[in-house]
Amino acid sequence: SGILKPIDESSVKKMILTFEKRSYKNQELRIKFPDNPEKFMESELDLNDIIQEMHVIATMPDLYHLLVELNAVHSLLGLLAVVDLLQELTDIDTLHESEEGAEVLIDALLEGQVVALLVQNMERLNEQVKEEADGIFNTLAIIENMAEFRPGLCTEAAQQGLMQWLLKRIKAKMPFDANKLYCSEILAILLQNNDSTRELLGEMDGIDVLLQQLSVFKRHNPNTAEEQEMMENLFDALCSCLMLPSNRDRFLKGEGLQLMNLMLREKKMSRTSALKVLDHAMIGPEGADNCHKFVDILGLRTIFPLFMKTPKKMKKTGTSEKEHEEHVCSVIASMLRNLKSQQRTRLHNKFTENDCEKVDRLMELYFKYLEAVQQADKRIEGEKHEMVRRGEILDDSMEDEFYLRRLDAGLFVLQLLCYIMVEISNSGISQLHQRVHQILNVRGGSIKIVRHILREYVESIGDGKSDEFKEAERKRIMELVDNF
Secondary structure: OOOOOOOOHHHHHHHHHHHHHHHHHHHHHHHHOOOOHHHHHHHHHHHHHHHHHHHHHHHOHHHHHHHHHOOHHHHHHOOHHHHHHHHHHOOHHHHHHOHHHHHHHHHHHHHOOHHHHHHHHHHHOOOOOHHHHHHHHHHHHHHHHHHHHOOOHHHHHHHHHHHHHHHHHHHOOOOOOHHHHHHHHHHHHHHOOOHHHHHHHHHOOHHHHHHHHHHHHHOOOOOOHHHHHHHHHHHHHHHHHOOOHHHHHHHHHOOHHHHHHHHHHHOOOHHHHHHHHHHHHHOOHHHHHHHHHHHHOOOHHHHHHHHHOOOHHHHHHOOOHHHHHHHHHHHHHHHHHHOOHHHHHHHHHHHHHHHHHHHHHHHHHHHHHHHHHHHHHHHHHHHHHHHHHOOOOOOHHHHHHHHHHHHHHOHHHHHHHHHHHHHHHOOOOHHHHHHHHHHHHHOOOOHHHHHHHHHHHHHOOOOOOOHHHHHHHHHHHHHHHHOO
């Protein structure tokens, strides 16, 4: 037939019906002669031919509805050979070409429990065989494409066996490869802004799996850029899980703090991310147990050197100085918020060591960030002035953008530094109170500014928390501010 016929609705219909017929025939022969492959070999080849032809449909998403109307999706899902085809059909660029076509196809796939079937297929594959390893890679691509097109399906997908399979594959004793990297990526995608997948991972002992996989990197750097990417995906997954309070406890029991503490001391690539994990584990009232445990395992000896001196090696892992200082200050602020009794005393005493050198560093950082934020504020004021002069409207989205720019300049770090200042000034240790105020006076700083910064901070507190919590927290901080 050497000549290519133009593809239209009727030729696609014909193609699908041929596929249906051949698929049915192949199935029939396989059931009839299960131990006699040559009896169904010819029908298998015919079926593969038509599946190859069907790849052309992937170039025409507006005809996807035919696949659904003629029930082909159901037959496709029953066949492993179609993983490549499904990958092309769900290619993310194609999906965005015809939104309706894509919606129809994805609905039908989900109705056919596509993820459960794909996971069952993957369980049957042997990755020692190259084609089958590729099959797994392509299957993960289908799942990624669908999740990107419709983020809402992550919850369902995780419950249809995907979460369990990913955790099993990530901890499998196999050399690092592209499939393991891809698994770490899909895992991180599933957990983004999704409390139900975070809970599911926690219930499946996934926190332990993540900690075990990451522990390799406490003394060794990743061997390749790909392995580094996997390490970062696993750290992201862990941070994401820690947003859920029930996982904080699993992290504590799994000795997550001890591992992060070691990573911070070892000065390897994992150090940057370990600091971020600590911040996530200790923040907010749900972080109280982790804060106490961190002091018990001598974490103060690890965190304060990082506060005193921002490591030079940051560039390698692409972390900014600001990001480092933000996480360190956040960890210290969380401890000041959460610690009670002797652990609290130990933290306060840290600030008095070596003639209050930690207070001196705190104030040095305060003036550094104050200047950066004041510069940004000046620029923003200038722009607002210009906009008003031109008769433009300052709407909410503009205000939000300005606020994000102030955060970028370091407003959040500045707020944390001010919080630490008022906390230690209220510690009952007169030496700390005196040193903070003495440095403010010498450098012409004003108490008013500190109070103003914290009032603004208090307004933004407690996103997603209950009103009682917000109220109590505001009151607590304003009391500290009034006594400053």
